[in-house]
Amino acid sequence: MNTSKKDQAFRIEKDTLGEVRVPKDAYYGAQTQRAVENFPISGLRLQPAFIRAQAIIKRAAAHANIAAGKLDKAIGNALIQTADEIVSGKLLDQFVVDVYQAGAGTSQNMNMNEVLANRAIEILGGNRGDYAIVHPNDHANMAQSTNDTIPTAIHIAVVEETHHTLFPALNVLQSALKEKSRTFDGIVKSGRTHLQDAVPIRLGQEFSGYARMIELGAERITRSLDGLLELGIGGTAVGTGLNTDPEYRDRVIEDINRSTGLNFRRAENLFEAMQGMDAVVEFSGAIRTVATSLTKIADDLRLLSSGPTTGLNEIQLPVVQPGSSIMPGKVNPVLAEMMNMVCYQVFGCDTAILHAARSSQLELNVMMPVIAYNVLFAIEILSNGITAFTEKCVVGIKANPEVCEGYVEKNPALATALNPYIGYQKAAELAKRSIEEKTSIRELVLREKLMDETQLSKILDYRRMTEIPGNDKPQEK
Numbered sequence: 033m034n035t036s037k038k039d040q041a042f043r044i045e046k047d048t049l050g051e052v053r054v055p056k057d058a059y060y061g062a063q064t065q066r067a068v069e070n071f072p073i074s075g076l077r078l079q080p081a082f083i084r085a086q087a088i089i090k091r092a093a094a095h096a097n098i099a100a101g102k103l104d105k106a107i108g109n110a111l112i113q114t115a116d117e118i119v120s121g122k123l124l125d126q127f128v129v130d131v132y133q134a135g136a137g138t139s140q141n142m143n144m145n146e147v148l149a150n151r152a153i154e155i156l157g158g159n160r161g162d163y164a165i166v167h168p169n170d171h172a173n174m175a176q177s178t179n180d181t182i183p184t185a186i187h188i189a190v191v192e193e194t195h196h197t198l199f200p201a202l203n204v205l206q207s208a209l210k211e212k213s214r215t216f217d218g219i220v221k222s223g224r225t226h227l228q229d230a231v232p233i234r235l236g237q238e239f240s241g242y243a244r245m246i247e248l249g250a251e252r253i254t255r256s257l258d259g260l261l262e263l264g265i266g267g268t269a270v271g272t273g274l275n276t277d278p279e280y281r282d283r284v285i286e287d288i289n290r291s292t293g294l295n296f297r298r299a300e301n302l303f304e305a306m307q308g309m310d311a312v313v314e315f316s317g318a319i320r321t322v323a324t325s326l327t328k329i330a331d332d333l334r335l336l337s338s339g340p341t342t343g344l345n346e347i348q349l350p351v352v353q354p355g356s357s358i359m360p361g362k363v364n365p366v367l368a369e370m371m372n373m374v375c376y377q378v379f380g381c382d383t384a385i386l387h388a389a390r391s392s393q394l395e396l397n398v399m400m401p402v403i404a405y406n407v408l409f410a411i412e413i414l415s416n417g418i419t420a421f422t423e424k425c426v427v428g429i430k431a432n433p434e435v436c437e438g439y440v441e442k443n444p445a446l447a448t449a450l451n452p453y454i455g456y457q458k459a460a461e462l463a464k465r466s467i468e469e470k471t472s473i474r475e476l477v478l479r480e481k482l483m484d485e486t487q488l489s490k491i492l493d494y495r496r497m498t499e500i501p502g503n504d505k506p507q508e509k
Contacts, residue, residue, distance in 0.1 A: 059126045061146035067139035073132040079408045085188035086144045091115035092287035100277035110152035131405045135398030137182040145172040175276040180267040186404045187260045197415035202250045205422045209243035220494040221436035222443045229445045242329045249322035256318040264305030270395040271302035309389040320382040323375035330368040350428035367425035374417035381406040446473040
């Protein structure tokens with residue numbers, strides 16, 4: 033029988049449906065190959081953070097099963113060694129299943145099980161595909177199910193990535209905005225409501241609002257992480273823990289905590305933990321809120337820096353690249369625009385997560401792969417976007433004090449400060465005339481001898497107008 037070179041590039045594996053040709057050098061096996069062929073959808077793969085979390089779970093399960101006397105020590109140690117390799121970043125090219133795959137992530141779980149088994153076989157001196165030595169289901173998946181490992185991996189990956197990437201990015205941005213609020217505290221400018229002139233505010237106060245938004249956003253995320261610290265591992269198929277040792281859950285979670293340095297705990301109710309994805313929905317809502325704040329901040333920076341000759345021009349953003357292919361010298365607020373686009377994508381991820389989470393039926397949510405991808409993608413782009421926005425834009429913002437102060441003097445809303453002295457109606461008339469005659473409120477009051485210059489100067493003390501009675505404390509040095 034002649035064997036073509038093409039056939040020599042494959043090995044034949046069998047699963048419950050029959051024979052499958054698998055690339056000879058692949059560490060994955062038949063079920064992964066079927067998924068590759070069945071789901072040529074997007075080319076997107078679940079992120080390395082998720083693969084790492086899966087490997088952490090598999091390593092913990094092997095330790096627990098060895099301790100329970102259920103798993104042969106040599107096989108278990110080979111699986112642990114492989115899991116360690118994956119956690120360290122090796123073999124990532126072997127995780128080839130599309131994000132849009134079989135419901136619940138069965139293909140993803142089997143991709144991990146097959147890679148673990150085949151690499152363990154190799155460690156033990158066998159050939160890939162010889163599952164008599166190490167079996168993907170019997171050994172790599174012992175005391176586990178897709179239904180408890182995939183949601184557990186989502187929780188681990190999200191909490192790790194939030195601590196490692198998102199929180200550091202938010203902290204640096206919040207610090208940068210707070211520093212700007214101190215630097216700009218002495219600059220009085222026109223406030224604006226409805227995009228129309230309003231009473232004065234200090235530029236530093238404006239930026240202090242931005243800093244507090246980010247600080248509160250991080251606090252909301254922190255609170256939302258508590259639900260993700262509950263793990264449904266050990267529930268196996270439907271939450272009953274079928275095929276697990278009584279000590280299995282505690283041993284696995286203890287091992288996961290050693291690996292991550294975090295404080296995961298047993299889910300109070302395994303059935304809730306496996307039926308729904310509410311903890312992820314809550315977390316996604318928290319980062320959506322942060323993205324909402326960031327959208328407002330980015331939009332404000334674009335408005336405040338607009339011009340420079342026909343816009344507000346109250347601040348200058350750092351120049352990082354040319355802004356037009358046709359208009360020489362034009363510069364655009366590109367980092368703020370980037371931040372907006374990132375935030376809009378985060379909103380899209382949140383919407384996908386919300387609808388996927390709504391598809392929990394009976395004992396299981398079958399949309400977990402798309403939930404996993406979107407929540408991790410949102411964390412990734414938000415972290416990277418915030419970092420670039422902070423480093424290349426926020427820290428380099430400069431104020432234009434003369435422009436800010438010039439707007440204040442011409443602002444008809446200054447008439448508001450006269451309400452206690454001349455009444456709302458008269459003040460409204462002055463504001464209207466200020467606009468019509470293009471004359472400042474100060475000039476109109478003095479012209480009509482409504483009060484003397486000393487009294488008026490005290491009332492129209494712009495800095496004093498921005499001080500919150502009983503609450504305006506000196507800025508931190």
